[in-house]
Structure formats: C-alpha cells, structure tokens
Amino acid sequence: MARSRSHEMNAELETQGITLSHQVINGKRVIFRVATCTQCQSTEENRFGADFPPDAVIKRFKNSGWTFGKRTLCRSCSTPAAKPRPTVPTHQKDETMTTPHAAKPAPAAKAPPPPAQPLAASPVRTPTIAEVVRIVEKLDMVFSDGRYRNGHSDDTIARELNIPRAVVAKVREESPHHGPIQLDPEVVKLREDVDAFQAMHIEAGKMLDELRGRLVKLEGQR
Structure with a gap:
C-alpha cells in the first residue's frame, strides 16, 4: 500500500516536471526532488523526506521562485523581461514645441500578437x-x-x-x-544553508515591498 502511494506521489510530481533522485550520504540513501525548467532546461534539487506530500514539495520550489502550471519555469524564466520605453522621434518633438496648440491624431494602436501556446510539463x-x-x-x-x-x-x-x-x-x-x-556531507549542509538563506531573502523582499507601499501611501496623505 505504501509503495503504491509512493508511485502515485512520484507520478503526480512528474506531471509538474519534478523527478525523484536518490543519493547516498554517510552510507544512507537520501531522497532529493529535481525540478526541470521546460523553457531553458535548467534544474534545481531539494532534499525531502520519504513521505513529503507533493503539495509541500511544490511549495518549497515556489518559495525559491519557481512557477508551476501548464509549464514548469525556473526563477529566471518566471521573471518577465523589462519592456523598453518607447522613444519619440526628433521631428515629432520639434513639431510639438513649435505648434503647442495643434492637436495631432493619436497613432492607431497595433493589435497585439496572439499569445504563444504554453508547453505542458511531461514526465x-x-x-x-x-x-x-x-x-x-x-x-x-x-x-x-x-x-x-x-x-x-x-x-x-x-x-x-x-x-x-x-x-x-x-x-x-x-x-x-x-x-x-x-555527496559530501559538508556540501549537503552548505546547500541546505543556501536554500534557507534564499527563502529568507525572498521573504525579506516581500516585506520590503510591503513597507515601501505603506510609506508611499502615508506620504501621499500628507
């Protein structure tokens, strides 16, 4: 029964692009879960207990910046690239300065291209x-x-x-x-420390954004 449940958990995680990996540390078999980005094929692994539920495994990777759904994306691929600011041609700037009262028709907006179809994560x-x-x-x-x-x-x-x-x-x-x-036990411990610090860094970033928002709101009321 337990083996059947383990297979079900592994199959559920594989649909999200997360695979099972075993490593021997100090003579003991240790379980790792490896997430693979469907866009750039980069990977990240975390250590888990044998009975760690799939929801908790996915949450750990999400705390590191991964996103899951129709595609499995790493931190880099999950962050949208900044769009360049549009520039105004020089001749348009001159016309605006010399004829400030002349109303110019707004340029016709171009229809956005259809969104790309996302690729589903596969085992x-x-x-x-x-x-x-x-x-x-x-x-x-x-x-x-x-x-x-x-x-x-x-x-x-x-x-x-x-x-x-x-x-x-x-x-x-x-x-x-x-x-x-x-793996060398020191390497495993260092990796766990890095993961913990990374999670703290993400949480601190969220708190900083919240404090900045409150500050802007208070300054706007004065």
Missing part, C-alpha cells in the same frame, strides 16, 4: 536502448565511487550526447554499476 521519458548504451559508456569514463570526476556531471553528459538531463540522471540512477551520487 521523464523512457530512454532508447541506443541512448542507454551511450550514457553508460560515458559514465564508465567519468563516474566512479558514487561521484563524477574532472568536472563532469549529468548536465555535461546531457549536452555532449544531446540527450535530456533528466534521462541521463534516470539511466545513472538505475544503473547497477553507477547509481545515486554520493
């Missing part, structure tokens, strides 16, 4: 036999004792072989000769 696909062979051959060269060597990672293999990073991680996790990444 990690099953790799082909050829892809498994290529990934395992590469892992044999750069992965041993639960760690990558010489700066290699799932991301570097994914780029080199032109295979999605999530598929590379899936093959490595399920490989009997490779398996989960064994």
